[in-house]
Amino acid sequence: MRGTIHDLMNFWLTPWSKPIREACEWVVRFGPPLSGKAPNKVAPWWVRPFFLQAWVVQIITARLAWLNEHPNVPKERFGWKSETDWKRVVWTFAERDCLCEMDEATLREFFIIEVERMQRILLEAPGLVGNVPWTLAAMVSCAHLSQYYHELRQRQPPCAGQGRALRVRAILREELRRFVTWQPGNEAALGD
Numbered sequence: 001m002r003g004t005i006h007d008l009m010n011f012w013l014t015p016w017s018k019p020i021r022e023a024c025e026w027v028v029r030f031g032p033p034l035s036g037k038a039p040n041k042v043a044p045w046w047v048r049p050f051f052l053q054a055w056v057v058q059i060i061t062a063r064l065a066w067l068n069e070h071p072n073v074p075k076e077r078f079g080w081k082s083e084t085d086w087k088r089v090v091w092t093f094a095e096r097d098c099l100c101e102m103d104e105a106t107l108r109e110f111f112i113i114e115v116e117r118m119q120r121i122l123l124e125a126p127g128l129v130g131n132v133p134w135t136l137a138a139m140v141s142c143a144h145l146s147q148y149y150h151e152l153r154q155r156q157p158p159c160a161g162q163g164r165a166l167r168v169r170a171i172l173r174e175e176l177r178r179f180v181t182w183q184p185g186n187e188a189a190l191g192d
Helices: 005-011 015-023 025-030 050-069 096-101 104-122 132-155 164-180
Strands: none
Touching (some): 015 104, 015 132, 050 104, 096 132, 104 132
16 A cells, blocks of 8 residues: 555545544644645545544544543553654654554553544644645544554454444444543553
8 A cells, every 4th residue: 555645635625534534633723734626536546434533533622622621641552652753753653564463452452542643633833734745644543544454454353233334333433432431540441
């Protein structure tokens, strides 16, 4: 998987990324670097399913509201694991073989680490927001979230009346729910 400059440009123009753009205070305040509209069909396939990005942004928004009510709770759970190295942001995607080797609990943890990374990207300083490294970091985070979703979906056993997608969505909704109110001392909840 490789992204292109067109993918970066289309991030600012397509409906699928609108929740991400609207969740970033600085994009809302100062406006996006590009304006216009493009259909979702030009979005790269590796950020799909689109609903996943909207879910993540909703959860991040809920987490930030919860943190405002609980100012003594740390914002980050994973520390350096969820940081973005702004000097070396590149198109990176998890290798399929690596994903296959991970157990489900690890995939779920990586998913939540990526949610926290997106939260940090959305809270980044205004001087960085909207430029190429910021847009690239947001796109790569979306790609990683999608990769973990697809890998988890592949692992779900088919069962009558409930498809694989529905099962993995329920799993991820539960992980996202836990993310909102995480505080030190309830780490064991991840992946349970």
